[in-house]
Amino acid sequence: MEHLDSVPPRRGLVIFLNGTSSSGKSSIAAELLRILDEPYFHMPVDAFHAMRSRAEIPPDRLDTVLHRTWQGYHRAVAGMAAAGNNVVMDHVLSAEWRLTDCLSLFVPQDVVFVGVHCPLEELERRERERGDRPSGLAARQLAQVHARGVYDIECDTGSSTPRACAGRIKDFLPARPTPTAFQRLRAAR
Numbered sequence: 106m107e108h109l110d111s112v113p114p115r116r117g118l119v120i121f122l123n124g125t126s127s128s129g130k131s132s133i134a135a136e137l138l139r140i141l142d143e144p145y146f147h148m149p150v151d152a153f154h155a156m157r158s159r160a161e162i163p164p165d166r167l168d169t170v171l172h173r174t175w176q177g178y179h180r181a182v183a184g185m186a187a188a189g190n191n192v193v194m195d196h197v198l199s200a201e202w203r204l205t206d207c208l209s210l211f212v213p214q215d216v217v218f219v220g221v222h223c224p225l226e227e228l229e230r231r232e233r234e235r236g237d238r239p240s241g242l243a244a245r246q247l248a249q250v251h252a253r254g255v256y257d258i259e260c261d262t263g264s265s266t267p268r269a270c271a272g273r274i275k276d277f278l279p280a281r282p283t284p285t286a287f288q289r290l291r292a293a294r
């Protein structure tokens with residue numbers, strides 16, 4: 106292996122999976138990494154929370170610590186893409202500022218914005234089956250997460266397997282229409 110001093114500049118693609126907890130984002134991301142031909146990094150927001158030390162956070166500081174974690178996560182994804190790395194982002198846009206922040210950071214033509222949908226009954230069934238998510242979390246997120254309803258491509262994991270969803274996203278990539286969802290969302294601001 107040759108150790109390079111530099112590589113040609115380029116921008117990476119961000120496949121942005123947005124859906125509630127238990128909607129199937131991580132499962133689709135795992136399939137995408139398996140089937141996509143180019144190298145991709147799966148960057149789930151959960152991984153950033155998991156990186157934090159276990160030191161107890163005083164209740165009055167929790168909101169600030171969480172906010173900084175989300176802000177840092179958005180910038181980490183933007184940084185990876187700016188260095189030419191392709192990213193599968195796995196996030197829950199359950200507050201308006203998160204979308205606003207991502208719209209201000211990402212190159213809008215380089216984002217494939219994917220709406221990951223799942224019927225409420227199935228979300229609740231998965232939550233019960235998993236047992237590692239607070240009951241009712243997905244239901245509380247549902248309305249805000251898809252509030253904009255503007256996507257490049259949408260999946261319904263209630264009726265499609267993660268593999269089928271990933272296959273559709275892969276097939277969508279070579280002839281992505283413009284303006285992209287992020288370009289349309291930016292223009293509407």
Ligand SMILES: Nc1ncnc2c1ncn2[C@@H]1O[C@H](COP(=O)(O)OP(=O)(O)OP(=O)(O)O)[C@@H](O)[C@H]1O
Nearest residue numbers: 125126127128129130131132133231262265266267
């Ligand atoms: N298309 C699908 N059909 C059936 N079950 C699915 C499907 N996609 C995911 N699941 C199951 O639903 C549960 C949640 O899936 P997954 O972890 O991919 O969701 P997530 O959106 O990443 O959740 P979170 O944001 O809470 O981490 C898992 O038990 C998974 O096996």
